Amino acid sequence: MVSRKRVAVTSPQTRMALATRRGGPGPLTPLDAETLARARGIRRRQLRIALGTLAGAAVLLVGLPVVLGVVPRTFRLADMPIVWLAVAVLPYPVLAVLARLQLRRAERAERR
Amino acid sequence: MIGLAVVPVVLATLLIGARGVAAMRSTSDFLVASRRVSPTLNAAAVSGEYLSAASFLGIAGLVVKNGVGALWYPVGFTAGYLLMLVLVAAPMRRTGALTVPDFAEARLGSPRLRRFSAIVVLVIAGLYLVPQFTAAGQVLTLVSGTPYWVGIVVAGAAVSITLALGGMRAATYVQAFQFVLKLVLFIVPAVWLLITVGADTRAEALRPAEYSTFPRPTEVTFRLDTRLEVREPLTVLDAGVPRLLEPGEHVAPGEATWLFPEGAAVPTIAGAALPGSDTWQRPLLDAGNGHPLLATWSILVATALGTMGLPHVIVRFHTSPDGRAARRTAAITVGLLGSFYVFTVVYGLLGGVLLPELYLSGATDTAVVALPSRVDGGTTGDVFTALLTAGAFAAFLATSLGLLLALAGAVAHDLLSESLRRLRLTALLAAGVIMLCALPAVRIDVGAVVTSAFAVAASTFCPMLVLGIWWRGLTARGAFAGMAVGLASSAGVMAAGLVLRPQPGLVALLLGQPALFSVPLAFLTMIAVSLRGRPAPGAEAAMLRLHLDEA
Numbered sequence: 095m096v097s098r099k100r101v102a103v104t105s106p107q108t109r110m111a112l113a114t115r116r117g118g119p120g121p122l123t124p125l126d127a128e129t130l131a132r133a134r135g136i137r138r139r140q141l142r143i144a145l146g147t148l149a150g151a152a153v154l155l156v157g158l159p160v161v162l163g164v165v166p167r168t169f170r171l172a173d174m175p176i177v178w179l180a181v182a183v184l185p186y187p188v189l190a191v192l193a194r195l196q197l198r199r200a201e202r203a204e205r206r
Numbered sequence: 207m208i209g210l211a212v213v214p215v216v217l218a219t220l221l222i223g224a225r226g227v228a229a230m231r232s233t234s235d236f237l238v239a240s241r242r243v244s245p246t247l248n249a250a251a252v253s254g255e256y257l258s259a260a261s262f263l264g265i266a267g268l269v270v271k272n273g274v275g276a277l278w279y280p281v282g283f284t285a286g287y288l289l290m291l292v293l294v295a296a297p298m299r300r301t302g303a304l305t306v307p308d309f310a311e312a313r314l315g316s317p318r319l320r321r322f323s324a325i326v327v328l329v330i331a332g333l334y335l336v337p338q339f340t341a342a343g344q345v346l347t348l349v350s351g352t353p354y355w356v357g358i359v360v361a362g363a364a365v366s367i368t369l370a371l372g373g374m375r376a377a378t379y380v381q382a383f384q385f386v387l388k389l390v391l392f393i394v395p396a397v398w399l400l401i402t403v404g405a406d407t408r409a410e411a412l413r414p415a416e417y418s419t420f421p422r423p424t425e426v427t428f429r430l431d432t433r434l435e436v437r438e439p440l441t442v443l444d445a446g447v448p449r450l451l452e453p454g455e456h457v458a459p460g461e462a463t464w465l466f467p468e469g470a471a472v473p474t475i476a477g478a479a480l481p482g483s484d485t486w487q488r489p490l491l492d493a494g495n496g497h498p499l500l501a502t503w504s505i506l507v508a509t510a511l512g513t514m515g516l517p518h519v520i521v522r523f524h525t526s527p528d529g530r531a532a533r534r535t536a537a538i539t540v541g542l543l544g545s546f547y548v549f550t551v552v553y554g555l556l557g558g559v560l561l562p563e564l565y566l567s568g569a570t571d572t573a574v575v576a577l578p579s580r581v582d583g584g585t586t587g588d589v590f591t592a593l594l595t596a597g598a599f600a601a602f603l604a605t606s607l608g609l610l611l612a613l614a615g616a617v618a619h620d621l622l623s624e625s626l627r628r629l630r631l632t633a634l635l636a637a638g639v640i641m642l643c644a645l646p647a648v649r650i651d652v653g654a655v656v657t658s659a660f661a662v663a664a665s666t667f668c669p670m671l672v673l674g675i676w677w678r679g680l681t682a683r684g685a686f687a688g689m690a691v692g693l694a695s696s697a698g699v700m701a702a703g704l705v706l707r708p709q710p711g712l713v714a715l716l717l718g719q720p721a722l723f724s725v726p727l728a729f730l731t732m733i734a735v736s737l738r739g740r741p742a743p744g745a746e747a748a749m750l751r752l753h754l755d756e757a
Contacts, residue, residue, distance in 0.1 A: 124747070125747050125750070125751065125754075129754070130747065130750060132754070133750035133751065133753055133754045134750060136753045136754065136755070137676075137749075137750060137753040140753055141676060144292045144293060144676075147288070147292045148289075148292060151285060151288055151289065151292075151510075154285075155281070155282070155285060155503075155506045155510060156503065156506075159278070159490055159499055159502040159503065159506075160499065162489045162490060163488075163490055163498065163499055167487060167488075170412075173409065173412050173413075174412050175412070175487075175489075177489045178274055178277075178489055178551070180489065181274065181275070181277045181278060181281065181489045182274075182277045182548070182550075182551035183548055183551070185281040185284070185285075185544075186281075186284060186544030186545075186547065186548050187544070189281075189284050189285055189288050189540050189544060190540050190541045190544055192288055192540075193287070193288050193291055193536070193537040193540040193541070194537060196288070196291055196292055196537070197291065197533060197534065197537040200296070200533060201530065201533070204530070204755035
């Protein structure tokens, strides 16, 4: 049977707020040379992947406002100005696709 | 009576909390069980906590007030999770740190940095909480006709009761439920509005005419003292007494109700765009400062980079079992938030056409809740008003509870001994302080002030997290200096802007939305000061450990 010990049930927020002052997850086992080398490789690959996704995000967040500043509102799709669709609708699927790609590539980089 | 719509929300929150606890008791260890939350459930919980009153009400209000460009806000709010996924989600989870102060100490081993981070948490949580209370107060004022302070007190009481009765205990389930609730209560009324308004109004919303003359006699109740720029002489009825306004500047006192005659030219207000005007229709943000591109970028930098530093968001990632699940949670959150935010445009555009007088009254944050009764004066309209009120209140409740606990945690760490009782007392006390701050804050734009919290997070925690995870050379001294500079150049500069009240222009823009320079400044300071020092001996291993997968 399950033990009958009473445990205070708290939310993650409450636990976080209650957690005593401590420097992380306790004493860490030192990494050996081989693991260190593997970690260096993973970090390098992850950094490259991250920079790729960041570049995509920058095109959307920095570039799109520039484009929308110059394109006139006369072009319409389903009677809505295309520049409005470009800020109200377009970014969300783009962000979701970027997130999906990043997730796939980041997980693959770890499996190697 | 519609105000009673908030009661079921509070009850449901408490009930699911209690049910969740009951379900959890069968497992031997709740703490372990809560870490087995699946990424999808956790992503719903993250979204539920994140979609605040600012998202539910504030963005549509900003569209009515400033124009289509305000739709960049939710884009930044969503992009924040992409950047979180790319830069911090998995490594942050692997530190075992529950908060940014935890991370600061875990990665850089400096208790002093931890305390400073706790202060920054207070600033961010405060800036985030006050507008939530303001929004809740305004909505309750609108739907039940009570004074603003009653709304604030009711909102504070609801939060306090939920806190005291432990309604957040099974927080993951509560928050996931809150997300579904908000999504439904946002989308269903949007679809109903689109169908009910009819083809003419739909077409009008897509080709809005400038709100230059009053199309009908219009009664405006000014929320606050409002400076009006009258363009042509006009006679208003001030409480039934005719009053001639010559061209020029006039101040309408707060709470006064003026009846503007049909056909008169609409007075303009500095810092807001006349609904339907050319500026209003431009898909860039511009609050009358003349630099739309810079203003848009500044908002995007603040929101996209600030998300990772929000105290109530980071802790949610800790319920993921490992770094990989944390990453998945962030990725799914991007999709979930997008499915909510894509509907804000409906409320914004319909608000611009159907409620343009909010531009004068200043009550733009009530646009979402005010729309149903404008479209349908009968019972159906009331029902949808009640639904939207409930949704807005759910948004307010979810975000406020998470933030209050984060705030109380930061205080409890350094000021009080840590027990559940004390923590709850601290949270209640914090709720009281926030209520007192919200009472005089009726003037603020909910969406805009929330963004200032993002600006502070982006200028302080974002550089420390990003550099701490990706650069072995970061030192505690560098992080401290960078965060201090970031805090001064974001919160400090915004405070200076409030005091100095500069003329509209580039200076006003930079003082009001400093993220564009404060974030790079914080990064550069952090790097420069770190380079002058020497990282701790184990720094490289401490950093590399964060990138090692758990397998």
